[in-house]
Amino acid sequence: MELREVMAALRSSWWLPVAGLVVGALTALAVSLLQTPQYTSQTQLFVSTTDSTSTSDVFQGSQFSQQRVTSYAQLLTGEELARRVIDRLGLDLTPGELSSAVTATAVTDTVLINITVTDPSAQRAQQVGDALGSEFTTFAAELEATDANGISPVKVTVTDTADLPTVPSSPLTTRNVALGGLVGLLVGAALAIARVRLDRTVKDAEEATELAGAPVIGVVLKDDMLATRHVIERNSTAPIAESYRQLRTNLQFLHVDEPPKVIMISSAVPSEGKTTVAVNLALSLAEAGRRVVLVEGDLRRPRVTRYLGMVGGVGLTNILASTAELDDVLQPYGDGDLRVLASGPTPPNPSELLASSHMFKVIDDLRGTNDFVLIDAPPLLPVADASGLAVLVDGVVLSIRYGSTRKEQLQQTKATLDRVGARTLGIILNIVPPKAEISSAYGYGYNYGYDTAPQPTAPVGQPTTKL
Structure with a gap:
């Protein structure tokens, strides 16, 4: 189909792209308004070793910590840590529900772990973030203990405490309306072109x-x-x-x-x-x-x-x-x-x-x-x-x-x-x-x-x- 034919189809059926734009934008707006606002709080952990008396020990400890952070990211979203946070805060949630709201990401080539907690309540998102940091430092020490005294060669430190979100992280109403309108516009334009292509008169x-x-x-x-x-x-x-x-x-x-x-x-x-x-x-x-x-x-x-x-x-x-x-x-x-x-x-x-x-x-x-x-x-x-x-x-x-x-x-x-x-x-x-x-x-x-x-x-x- 030539460009001239496409333009003629859009001009003759201009109302279809316009209708698609309006319907798409209104649909996205309605969906956004019906969604429950979600708030996201972020915190950050630093993983290090405790036995670093020489330069070579520091280098080896750094490599050891980088190897650990990937595993720690998995543990942070596990149900065992979620159970500890629930007991600490007295939350009316199951471990599975809480762990599904937590995301932990190991920053590449670093010993940092970024944690995000998403919840309908901004205060609870902050509380869970702080509790995760506190509980995981203890949890990691228990896992890494190498002697009867419970001394661990790995130390987990909270570098950034959980913040209190003031603006919902979702839904992004303005973005959703813009995307909905764009998708509707494209669908309407496709229908206008198809209408001409399928027209046998x-x-x-x-x-x-x-x-x-x-x-x-x-x-x-x-x-x-x-x-x-x-x-x-x-x-x-x-x-x-x-x-x-x-x-x-x-x-x-x-x-x-x-x-x-x-x-x-x-x-x-x-x-x-x-x-x-x-x-x-x-x-x-x-x-x-x-x-x-x-x-x-x-x-x-x-x-x-x-x-x-x-x-x-x-x-x-x-x-x-x-x-x-x-x-x-x-x-x-x-x-x-x-x-x-x-x-x-x-x-x-x-x-x-x-x-x-x-x-x-x-x-x-x-x-x-x-x-x-x-x-x-x-x-x-x-x-x-x-x-x-x-x-x-x-x-x-x-x-x-x-x-x-x-x-x-x-x-x-x-x-x-x-x-x-x-x-x-x-x-x-x-x-x-x-x-x-x-x-x-x-x-x-x-x-x-x-x-x-x-x-x-x-x-x-x-x-x-x-x-």
């Missing part, structure tokens, strides 16, 4: 181009009003209107030497906004002075006439069944150059009708009298209707819903079109959140110089709703 323009084998020719922004009304108002200055104007411009410059006139607009699966794209693209082309026919080619679930508020009783299926003429069923929309061919009655065999020679003749007739013929076709994967129709048109434009269409679906759609020899003109990333990062080619300009205040509404189907 199409969100990147370059990746969509690679999967579909066709360029991204437009990005249509998400708009709540458009999701309800489906038709952009005429002369709108909203970003969504600019999306369709840019799409119109890109479409007109596709294949300059052999510009497509009859274009099928489809998608991989339902609910990807293809009909809304077809309707508003047709309105945008008509606004630019182009003579446009919009064909309601989705015979199973026609939506064009309903979105435009027009009559859908007769149309394409009547022409294909030879019960009506083309000029009789074409309906003008508004005062521009847009005409609509409704789907007509739902037939029992839509796939055969759309791939028939009669459909080819209808397309040919419309081609000769219009600048653009846009056909709102069914989705390509669920049914075979659009596959047969795709070979009769000049090219196919696919509507891909941002964050919804899966990569596998787009690949299957490409394979379906390739299998019948259809030509994919381009893809439209549809219903894209305004803050989504698509690519540098489509990431600028949508909010430049426009007032994004709500526009006045008008009833669907009125001529004034034209783009």
Whole structure:
């Protein structure tokens, strides 16, 4: 995963690292507050020999003492010494409990032993530390006694008496909160990256181009009003209107030497906004002075006439069944150059009708009298209707819903079109959140110089709703 992709993942899911930071810090704070404060008292012992009358004796005694301190460190944490301290102080503890609170460390290459005692009570930690020093001097002398008089060649001296701790040694709340926040931040960042890596939906323009084998020719922004009304108002200055104007411009410059006139607009699966794209693209082309026919080619679930508020009783299926003429069923929309061919009655065999020679003749007739013929076709994967129709048109434009269409679906759609020899003109990333990062080619300009205040509404189907 490249650094650019990592940064994009963190920007798109920034709330996960932030949430991890907050949760980690609060969890660490809660754990710290629930812990019982512990106090640590320290003392130090010095081990020496008693028979050192010459320089060589001193050297040998020093070596002897260094050998002893490691063993003494073990004895200091043993239960026998703990039992003696308990009896001395009258503690309500078992030898095992007390010895577990004691740590003894032999300082390397010295004859010093550092002792630490940890206890919930600062006073008891100090008392135990002092008692350990006192008791161990006697204990060591008993162990090292070499004659009947109890004389020991080793002497243990307390060099630093136990101190009274004033600040708890644990928990370290500030450190714990900082570490908890850092761990939470890292976990949140990892989740954000994993979320992108595991996301199989199409969100990147370059990746969509690679999967579909066709360029991204437009990005249509998400708009709540458009999701309800489906038709952009005429002369709108909203970003969504600019999306369709840019799409119109890109479409007109596709294949300059052999510009497509009859274009099928489809998608991989339902609910990807293809009909809304077809309707508003047709309105945008008509606004630019182009003579446009919009064909309601989705015979199973026609939506064009309903979105435009027009009559859908007769149309394409009547022409294909030879019960009506083309000029009789074409309906003008508004005062521009847009005409609509409704789907007509739902037939029992839509796939055969759309791939028939009669459909080819209808397309040919419309081609000769219009600048653009846009056909709102069914989705390509669920049914075979659009596959047969795709070979009769000049090219196919696919509507891909941002964050919804899966990569596998787009690949299957490409394979379906390739299998019948259809030509994919381009893809439209549809219903894209305004803050989504698509690519540098489509990431600028949508909010430049426009007032994004709500526009006045008008009833669907009125001529004034034209783009």
